[in-house]
Amino acid sequence: MTQRTKKAPPLRIAVLGSGSGSNCQSLIDAIAAGTLNAEITGIFSDVEGAPILDRARRHGIPCRYLSGSPFKTKIDGEAETRYLAALEACGAEVIVLAGFMRIVKHRLLSAYAGRIVNIHPSLLPAFPGVKSWEQALRYGTKLAGCTVHFVDEGTDTGPIIIQRAVPVLDDDTPETLHARIQVEEHIAYPEALRLIADGRSTIRDHRVVQA
Numbered sequence: 001m002t003q004r005t006k007k008a009p010p011l012r013i014a015v016l017g018s019g020s021g022s023n024c025q026s027l028i029d030a031i032a033a034g035t036l037n038a039e040i041t042g043i044f045s046d047v048e049g050a051p052i053l054d055r056a057r058r059h060g061i062p063c064r065y066l067s068g069s070p071f072k073t074k075i076d077g078e079a080e081t082r083y084l085a086a087l088e089a090c091g092a093e094v095i096v097l098a099g100f101m102r103i104v105k106h107r108l109l110s111a112y113a114g115r116i117v118n119i120h121p122s123l124l125p126a127f128p129g130v131k132s133w134e135q136a137l138r139y140g141t142k143l144a145g146c147t148v149h150f151v152d153e154g155t156d157t158g159p160i161i162i163q164r165a166v167p168v169l170d171d172d173t174p175e176t177l178h179a180r181i182q183v184e185e186h187i188a189y190p191e192a193l194r195l196i197a198d199g200r201s202t203i204r205d206h207r208v209v210q211a
């Protein structure tokens with residue numbers, strides 16, 4: 001990726017998602033509002049018929065179902081080759097994981113080193129893995145939240161770009177807590193991408209430093 005500044009051409013983003021795509025929508029909306037200097041050049045899903053693909057179509061963004069098989073929880077082997085080809089074809093500079101339910105493995109990580117970001121519904125390093133809001137409720141934390149981070153070889157371990165916190169209320173259910181976290185996700189993801197698009201976010205010694 002070339003050196004980014006506020007005046008650089010729009011950052012070319014590809015989005016990978018498996019589900020509803022509400023985080024992807026927050027990026028689409030920020031771009032449309034002129035608050036994020038980026039262009040989504042491809043949206044790809046490992047789930048045929050995932051709502052995120054409908055969102056792409058509604059907004060005229062190129063999109064495709066890309067099988068993740070033969071594995072269930074990771075992108076590896078032939079699937080990795082498929083994803084690499086699609087990402088290269090759409091000229092992605094940065095890959096945004098938005099509810100993508102598979103672990104990204106070595107070839108993709110090295111092809112896009114320091115250029116893959118993820119959003120996770122907890123204040124990392126607390127509660128990595130799935131259904132983090134349920135983990136927070138079970139543990140009894142008083143704060144929950146979301147984290148946008150660069151992706152590395154670990155699971156939800158990469159350098160943190162942004163976090164936003166929400167209170168956990170006594171009468172919260174998994175659904176109410178997740179909904180409160182998602183409101184913050186939709187602010188955090190465009191903000192994190194803005195930092196990257198404007199060249200204000202760099203990784204030094206596994207930490208993100210913001211200019």
Ligand code: GRF
Nearest residue numbers: 020021022023099119120121
């Ligand atoms: C979000 O809660 C995100 O943190 C997690 O998966 C969910 C995706 O939601 N990684 P959506 O598909 O963006 O609505």
